[in-house]
Amino acid sequence: MTTLEDRELIFDDWLKLLDNGKFAQLKKEINEHNEVNIAAFFDEIPLDKKLFVFRLLTKDNAADVFSFMDSDTQELIVNSITDNEVRHIVDELSLDDAVDFLSEVPANLVTRILRNTDEEKRKLINQFLNYPDDSAGSIMTIEFVQFNKELTVQKAMEQLRRTGIDKETIYSCYVVDKRRVLVGMVSLRTLILADDNAKVKDIMEDDVIFVRTLDDQEDIANLFKKYGLIALPVVDNELRLVGIITVDDIVDVIEQENTEDIEKMSALIPSEDEYLKTSVVSLAKNRVVWLLVLMISGTLSSVIITSFQGVLASSVILASLFPILMGTGGNAGSQASTLIIRGMAVGEIETSDILKVIWKELRVGMVTGIALGFVNFIRLFLIGNVPAKLNLTVSFSMMCTVILAKSIGCTLPILAKKLKFDPAIMAGPLITTVVDCLALLIFFTSVQTFVL
Amino acid sequence: MTTLEDRELIFDDWLKLLDNGKFAQLKKEINEHNEVNIAAFFDEIPLDKKLFVFRLLTKDNAADVFSFMDSDTQELIVNSITDNEVRHIVDELSLDDAVDFLSEVPANLVTRILRNTDEEKRKLINQFLNYPDDSAGSIMTIEFVQFNKELTVQKAMEQLRRTGIDKETIYSCYVVDKRRVLVGMVSLRTLILADDNAKVKDIMEDDVIFVRTLDDQEDIANLFKKYGLIALPVVDNELRLVGIITVDDIVDVIEQENTEDIEKMSALIPSEDEYLKTSVVSLAKNRVVWLLVLMISGTLSSVIITSFQGVLASSVILASLFPILMGTGGNAGSQASTLIIRGMAVGEIETSDILKVIWKELRVGMVTGIALGFVNFIRLFLIGNVPAKLNLTVSFSMMCTVILAKSIGCTLPILAKKLKFDPAIMAGPLITTVVDCLALLIFFTSVQTFVL
Numbered sequence: 001m002t003t004l005e006d007r008e009l010i011f012d013d014w015l016k017l018l019d020n021g022k023f024a025q026l027k028k029e030i031n032e033h034n035e036v037n038i039a040a041f042f043d044e045i046p047l048d049k050k051l052f053v054f055r056l057l058t059k060d061n062a063a064d065v066f067s068f069m070d071s072d073t074q075e076l077i078v079n080s081i082t083d084n085e086v087r088h089i090v091d092e093l094s095l096d097d098a099v100d101f102l103s104e105v106p107a108n109l110v111t112r113i114l115r116n117t118d119e120e121k122r123k124l125i126n127q128f129l130n131y132p133d134d135s136a137g138s139i140m141t142i143e144f145v146q147f148n149k150e151l152t153v154q155k156a157m158e159q160l161r162r163t164g165i166d167k168e169t170i171y172s173c174y175v176v177d178k179r180r181v182l183v184g185m186v187s188l189r190t191l192i193l194a195d196d197n198a199k200v201k202d203i204m205e206d207d208v209i210f211v212r213t214l215d216d217q218e219d220i221a222n223l224f225k226k227y228g229l230i231a232l233p234v235v236d237n238e239l240r241l242v243g244i245i246t247v248d249d250i251v252d253v254i255e256q257e258n259t260e261d262i263e264k265m266s267a268l269i270p271s272e273d274e275y276l277k278t279s280v281v282s283l284a285k286n287r288v289v290w291l292l293v294l295m296i297s298g299t300l301s302s303v304i305i306t307s308f309q310g311v312l313a314s315s316v317i318l319a320s321l322f323p324i325l326m327g328t329g330g331n332a333g334s335q336a337s338t339l340i341i342r343g344m345a346v347g348e349i350e351t352s353d354i355l356k357v358i359w360k361e362l363r364v365g366m367v368t369g370i371a372l373g374f375v376n377f378i379r380l381f382l383i384g385n386v387p388a389k390l391n392l393t394v395s396f397s398m399m400c401t402v403i404l405a406k407s408i409g410c411t412l413p414i415l416a417k418k419l420k421f422d423p424a425i426m427a428g429p430l431i432t433t434v435v436d437c438l439a440l441l442i443f444f445t446s447v448q449t450f451v452l
Numbered sequence: 453m454t455t456l457e458d459r460e461l462i463f464d465d466w467l468k469l470l471d472n473g474k475f476a477q478l479k480k481e482i483n484e485h486n487e488v489n490i491a492a493f494f495d496e497i498p499l500d501k502k503l504f505v506f507r508l509l510t511k512d513n514a515a516d517v518f519s520f521m522d523s524d525t526q527e528l529i530v531n532s533i534t535d536n537e538v539r540h541i542v543d544e545l546s547l548d549d550a551v552d553f554l555s556e557v558p559a560n561l562v563t564r565i566l567r568n569t570d571e572e573k574r575k576l577i578n579q580f581l582n583y584p585d586d587s588a589g590s591i592m593t594i595e596f597v598q599f600n601k602e603l604t605v606q607k608a609m610e611q612l613r614r615t616g617i618d619k620e621t622i623y624s625c626y627v628v629d630k631r632r633v634l635v636g637m638v639s640l641r642t643l644i645l646a647d648d649n650a651k652v653k654d655i656m657e658d659d660v661i662f663v664r665t666l667d668d669q670e671d672i673a674n675l676f677k678k679y680g681l682i683a684l685p686v687v688d689n690e691l692r693l694v695g696i697i698t699v700d701d702i703v704d705v706i707e708q709e710n711t712e713d714i715e716k717m718s719a720l721i722p723s724e725d726e727y728l729k730t731s732v733v734s735l736a737k738n739r740v741v742w743l744l745v746l747m748i749s750g751t752l753s754s755v756i757i758t759s760f761q762g763v764l765a766s767s768v769i770l771a772s773l774f775p776i777l778m779g780t781g782g783n784a785g786s787q788a789s790t791l792i793i794r795g796m797a798v799g800e801i802e803t804s805d806i807l808k809v810i811w812k813e814l815r816v817g818m819v820t821g822i823a824l825g826f827v828n829f830i831r832l833f834l835i836g837n838v839p840a841k842l843n844l845t846v847s848f849s850m851m852c853t854v855i856l857a858k859s860i861g862c863t864l865p866i867l868a869k870k871l872k873f874d875p876a877i878m879a880g881p882l883i884t885t886v887v888d889c890l891a892l893l894i895f896f897t898s899v900q901t902f903v904l
Contacts, residue, residue, distance in 0.1 A: 034659050036679045161645060170641050171623045188640060189622055193613060207486055225707065227488050228700040230682065247699050248680040251706065255677065258710040259794055262717070266790035266880060267783055275795045276805060280812060284819035287787045291820060291854075292827055294783055298776040299831065305772035306837070312771055319764055319771040320757035323778060324750040327888065331719055331746055331881050335739045338718035342711055343727045353728060360732060367736035368743060375744055379751065385758070402743075428718060428880050429783050436779065 007037055011044050018049060027056040035061060039068035051080045063092030071104035072277070078109060087116040094168065095121070096141040096249075099128040136220055137213035139253065140234045140243030145173040149183055149201035153194045160188075169246055172231035175204045180240040182233055184208055210235050213242060217253045222347060224250045261345055265338065265427035267294060294433055301326075301436045308444040314452060317386060321394050322443050328372060329401040329439040330432030336361050336409030337431045341423045344413065354414045358407060365406035373399035393450045394443070401439045408434060459489055463496050470501060479508040487513060491520035503532045515544030523556035524729070530561060539568040546620060547573070548593040548701075551580040588672055589665035591705065592686045592695030597625040601635055601653035605646045612640075621698050624683035627656045632692040634685055636660055662687050665694060669705045674799060676702045713797055717790065717879035719746060746885055753778075753888045760896040766904060769838060773846050774895050780824060781853040781891040782884030788813050788861030789883045793875045796865065806866045810859060817858030825851035845902045846895070853891045860886060 010033075017026040030038055030053070038061065045053050054077050057065055066074060066089050078086060090098055090113055102110050102125065114122050124142065131137030145167050147156050156173070164170040173191070175184040184204035194203050210233045211220050223232065224247055234243040260270040267290035271278065305312070305322075312318050340357060343349035349357065377395040380386040386394070409431050413423035462485075469478040482490055482505070490513065497505050506529055509517055518526060518541050530538060542550055542565055554562050554577065566574050576594065583589030597619050599608045608625070616622040625643070627636040636656035646655045662685045663672050675684060676699055686695040712722040719742035723730065757764070757774075764770055792809060795801035801809065829847040832838045838846070861883050865875035 032659070034661075034679070157644070164641065165645060170644075188644075189616065192609070192622075192640075192644070193617060207484075209486075224700075225703055227486070228703075230700065247703070248676075248682065251677055251680075251699070251703065254703065254706055254710075255798060258706075258714075259798065262710075262714060262790060262794055265714070265718075266786050268787050268790065274800045275791050276801060276808060276812075280815040280819060283791075283812070283816045284823075287784070287816070288820045288823050291780060291783055291787075291824055295776060295780045295824060295828065296831065298779050299835070301775050301779075302772040302835075305775065306769070309768045313768055316761045316765055317758070320754040323753050323757065323775060323888065324747060326775060327750050327753075327885065328743060328747045330884075331743055332739070334718050334880070335720050335743075338714060338720065339727050339735075342714055346707060346711065348726045349728060356728060360728075360735070363732040364735045364739070367732060368740045371736075371740050372743055372747060376747065379748065383751070383754075428786070432779065432782075436775065 007040070010037075011041050014041060015044060018045070018053065023056065026053075030056060031058050031061055035064040036068050038065045042069055042073050047076075050076060054081075059088065060092075063089045067093055067097040067101070071101070074101055075105050075109065078105070078113065083112075083116050086113055090117050090121070094141060094143055094166075095124055095128065096139070096168075099125055099138075103129060131213065134217045135213065136211045136215045136217065136234045136245060137243070139217055139220075139249050140213070140245050141168045141249075142243050143168045144231075144233075144241075144244040145170050146180075146241060147173055147175050147186070147200050149175045149177055149199075149204070151200045152196065153191055153198045153200065153203070154196040156186075156191060156200050157196075160191075168244070169231055172244070174208075174233050174241055174244070175200055176241050179238075182208065182210060182235050182239060182241040185233070208233065211245070212236070218257050220245060221250050221253045221257060225254075226347075257345075261341070261424045264422060264424035265341065267291065267429035290429065294429055297433050298436070301433075301440055304437055304440045304444070308440075308448070311444050311448050311452065315390075317390070318447065321386070321390075322440060324376075325394070325398055325401055325443055326432075326436045326439045328398060329405040329435040330428070332365070332368065332372075332402045333405035333409035333431040333435045334428035336364075336406045337413050337427050340410050340413045341427055344417060344423055349414075351414050351418050354411070357410050357414065361406040361410040362403065365403035368406070369399040369402035372402055390447070390451050393446045396450075397439070397443045397446045400442050400446075401435070404438055404442070405431070405435045408438070459492070462489075463493050466493060467496060470497070470505065475508065478505075482508060483510050483513055487516040488520050490517045494521055494525050499528075502528060506533075511540065512544075515541045519545055519549040519553070523553070526553055527557050527561065530557070530565065535564075535568050538565055542569050542573070546593060546595050546618075547576055547580065548591070548595075548620075551577055551590075555581060583665065586669045587665060588663045588667045588669065588686045588697060589695070591669055591672075591701050592665075592697045593620045593701075594695050595620040596683075596685075596693075596696040597622050598632075598693060599625055599627050599638070599652050601627045601629055601651075601656070603652045604648065605643055605650045605652065605655070606648040608638075608643060608652050609648075612643075620696070621683055624696070626660075626685050626693055626696070627652055628693050631690075634660065634662060634687050634691060634693040637685070660685065663697070664688070670709050672697060673702050673705045673709060677706075678799075709797075713793070713876045716874060716876035717793065719743065719881035742881065746881055749885050750888070753885075753892055756889055756892045756896070760892075760900070763896050763900050763904065767842075769842070770899065773838070773842075774892060776828075777846070777850055777853055777895055778884075778888045778891045780850060781857040781887040782880070784817070784820065784824075784854045785857035785861035785883040785887045786880035788816075788858045789865050789879050792862045792865045793879055796869060796875055801866075803866050803870050806863070809862050809866065813858040813862040814855065817855035820858070821851035821854035824854055842899070842903050845898045848902075849891070849895045849898045852894050852898075853887070856890055856894070857883070857887045860890070 014026060042050055102113065143166055145160060145164060160170055171188045173186050174182060175186060177183050184206040185208045186200055186204040190203055209223060209227060213234055213236055230247045232245045233241055234245060236242050263270040269286040269289060271286050340349060373395040376398045377391055380391045412426040412431065416423045416426045466478060494502055502525065554565065595618060597612060597616060612622055623640045625638050626634060627638060629635050636658040637660045638652055638656040642655055661675060661679060665686055665688055682699045684697045685693055686697060688694050715722040721738040721741060723738050792801060825847040828850045829843055832843045864878040868875045868878045
């Protein structure tokens with residue numbers, strides 16, 4: 001049994017065996033281990049010895065371990081081994097692992113690998129490489145179990161024993177008619193509990209949830225969550241079964257979609273690349289676009305300040321008061337937008353809830369606005385350089401800004417979704433820019449009206 | 453087969469049947485459907501008819517449907533049915549569904565339900581209710597399959613057929629010795645492909661990953677992701693098998709942990725309650741704490757502005773220039789902190805990478821800083837009311853602010869993690885507050901040095 005802490009110790013042992021030239025023992029120990037751990041071990045091996053250690057793996061292990069390596073190590077290995085070895089690995093890789101790998105490596109390597117793949121698999125790989133990113137087709141596997149609906153349980157179990165070894169899962173089996181149209185699903189649990197002579201079509205579940213090859217992976221992830229599924233069939237336009245998606249792939253999809261949302265919410269252009277492996281230029285490119293957009297939109301706040309020059313000239317203290325108002329308004333608005341964006345992403349809030357949401361945020365805005373206005377009054381009173389009348393005006397502006405910020409923060413993401421934009425861009429940075437202008441307008445107008 | 457769109461149509465049909473008093477037909481149609489869909493239908497039924505429809509469910513369906521209802525509907529139902537009906541539902545609920553339900557309802561209801569539960573189950577439920585939130589114990593199920601290691605495959609399959617029907621999963625079976633200590637794992641796939649006379653201990657996987665009852669759910673989710681698991685055994689301090697965690701529960705954990713991070717990153721106190729069901733007071737409480745902290749920390753920026761009163765008095769235009777500088781700096785810093793926080797959450801960045809990260813962000817800061825400074829110069833030049841020398845100074849400050857913001861944005865989350873704080877709080881709002889002060893210092897010092 002291994003925990004993650006144990007693993008580090010095991011890796012240290014292996015590295016010692018490697019250094020001391022005890023290759024036979026290393027070979028024995030490595031091959032007895034879990035393929036995920038072996039793949040992780042490759043991160044620890046010095047560059048010039050990776051290939052050597054890879055060749056210590058048994059044929060059976062090599063492809064499994066390969067599928068769990070990061071793409072840099074995969075590339076290094078494939079660049080150093082013979083065509084024969086490449087052929088063996090690609091043959092052993094499941095189709096979706098092969099496609100994942102091929103979509104990460106340079107084109108010349110793809111050509112070399114496809115040259116070493118048999119005709120049928122090559123055709124399938126090409127078809128998969130053509131499914132759009134983020135579609136069901138791009139994440140499904142074709143290694144699934146399908147039964148003809150007329151089969152008996154006994155024959156089905158025989159088929160499973162004969163062909164099941166290579167399938168991604170044998171726990172959800174799909175039932176098709178003679179045109180390969182999906183007609184039902186039967187779990188292995190049901191099969192082993194059923195009578196040998198029963199027909200598959202009589203014990204199958206015919207109320208099956210399915211998706212189509214071009215459906216979006218985010219919607220699919222939501223189906224998995226909603227129904228607690230472990231696998232989901234994928235059909236083509238004629239409702240013929242072409243693949244399945246398993247829950248372990250969905251876990252990755254969920255993480256990826258969450259990362260994407262989080263990045264959008266922080267004014268970043270989402271990227272699937274690992275931070276440490278992304279070049280400085282790419283990182284800068286993903287950031288500078290939104291920074292420029294926000295900076296230029298920020299010009300409006302400068303224009304507002306300039307247009308109230310007269311008010312500002314009346315007291316230098318004023319300039320020290322509005323940044324905190326803008327900051328608090330921005331934070332208050334971001335909080336509201338975050339809750340709404342997230343609520344919509346996990347399916348708790350629908351666009352039709354817009355009035356309920358606004359009514360809620362107005363009240364939350366009142367409560368927090370009054371609290372913040374009150375504390376702000378005390379804060380400025382304690383600092384002592386702000387006249388009481390101005391203090392009251394600023395604290396009143398604080399309250400109004402917070403209420404407005406909450407209302408705008410909750411409305412913009414819902415409107416974005418209604419207009420088919422991604423609500424995640426209506427988050428902190430953009431909300432702050434909008435709220436900044438409103439905070440300034442409220443502040444200067446109040447000062448002009450009540451103080452001057 | 454049902455898609456989500458179909459479902460709405462089916463619900464409409466059912467509501468019509470309900471309105472028209474066609475109860476026999478409604479009963480037949482409902483009970484043929486998927487329990488998740490039936491539970492979702494309860495959201496559409498008028499309050500006064502929910503109980504009536506619930507009683508149309510067959511005994512077998514009632515508990516299943518109940519487990520998928522939201523807690524408000526569950527409470528409504530339990531409050532209206534007889535003790536006998538309660539007993540039946542709780543008996544049929546799997547232990548973890550029962551515990552989930554009980555941890556959501558008021559104490560008086562818990563008492564009534566536990567009174568209607570048999571002794572053994574009551575003891576187990578109480579034990580589960582005592583596991584800390586977010587621990588392995590709180591998310592595991594005790595409905596798992598375990599074999600004695602001396603069993604033959606044939607006997608194991610017989611045991612599975614006899615007892616498997618009530619288990620959460622029969623696809624991962626665990627092997628224990630006579631003291632119930634976990635010694636291995638065997639998948640149903642291996643079992644059905646194995647020879648009937650083989651012994652379980654000879655075909656089992658003995659390199660099993662396991663967790664302990666008090667392990668944190670976030671770490672467990674990471675194990676699932678890393679190893680592509682579908683189930684994971686949970687052991688007590690004596691390494692005895694006490695439960696398993698299945699991947700469908702992990703999907704919920706991942707969403708919950710992501711929501712928590714996203715909320716923390718927006719200066720919210722995380723809450724597990726659904727937005728639309730949370731009271732205004734709770735929502736306000738979760739928001740006002742950080743708003744107050746940030747507002748009060750913002751005082752420092754006012755102090756800085758006040759201390760440069762002399763500089764500010766020299767030109768009213770200055771007050772229109774620094775908000776945009778603060779805004780851009782805050783956004784630039786948030787971008788960096790978001791990438792680092794997320795990178796650490798998904799395990800792509802370790803605290804030991806700190807120097808690599810800082811070196812990367814310094815370069816990204818240079819590239820974006822120069823771009824933003826340059827565009828800012830053109831922007832102010834086009835607006836036309838800023839003298840060239842001041843414009844150069846502001847644009848230079850912009851560049852310095854962005855570089856500094858990136859460096860601070862990437863450093864603080866890593867430091868937080870080193871100091872065992874949650875890095876997610878070192879996100880946008882807090883970074884902005886820190887960067888605001890630095891932006892002001894850079895701006896005023898530059899103006900003082902180069903312009904005045």
